[in-house]
Each structure stands twice: as C-alpha cells, then as structure tokens.
Amino acid sequence: MSTTPTNTLKQDLGDCGGSLKQAATDAGSALRNAAAAAAEELKTGQANLKADLSDGASAGMSALSGLNEAGREQVDELLDKGKDLVDSAADLIRERPLASFGVAFAAGWLIAKLGR
Incomplete structure (x- = not known):
C-alpha cells in the first residue's frame, strides 16, 4: 500500500x-x-442528618423534662413565699387586732362602693 495523502487522511481520521x-x-x-x-455521599449525609435530628429530639425531650421540674420548683417556691406572707399577716393581726379590723372594714366598704 502506498502512502498517499488520501490514505494518510483515512489513517488520521481512524486514529481520531x-x-x-x-x-x-x-x-x-x-x-x-x-x-x-x-x-455514597448522599447516604452518608442522610445518615448524619438522621443522627443530628435524633440528637436534637433527645435534647428537646431532656429540656422538656427539665422544664417540668423547674416549673414544680418555682411553684414550690411561690407556695413557700405565700405561706410566709400569710404567717406574717397572722402575726401582724395578733399584734394589732383593732388596726387590722379597721383596715379590713375599710377595704370591704371600699370594694362594696366600687361594686355598685
């Protein structure tokens, strides 16, 4: 076979x-x-997302549990303060019964007038 430009072109086109x-x-x-x-990266990301959401849910549940206990603690503190206030008022009434009666009477009269 001779090397003609056409054969060279065919050879080059074949190589191309x-x-x-x-x-x-x-x-x-x-x-x-x-x-x-x-x-594979999506599977890894999905697994990480599930783990993070699970951790977030656990932390939220823990916070709710703590919130319940904190609420009970606050209620207990308020009840103790209320008892102290009632005790203080009882002591004041024992010390000054006439003044206490006068204040109670005046408060009742004022409430009655406002209610009409």
Missing part, C-alpha cells in the same frame, strides 16, 4: 475516531464513578 471513542468511554466511566461517589 478511536481517540474520540476512548474519550467517550472514559467520560462515561468518570460519570458512573462520580454518580456512585455522589450516591
């Missing part, structure tokens, strides 16, 4: 086609590998 075919094969392989890596 083979190179393009190999490039397409390599590109497809790269895309498959990228898709597999992306899928």
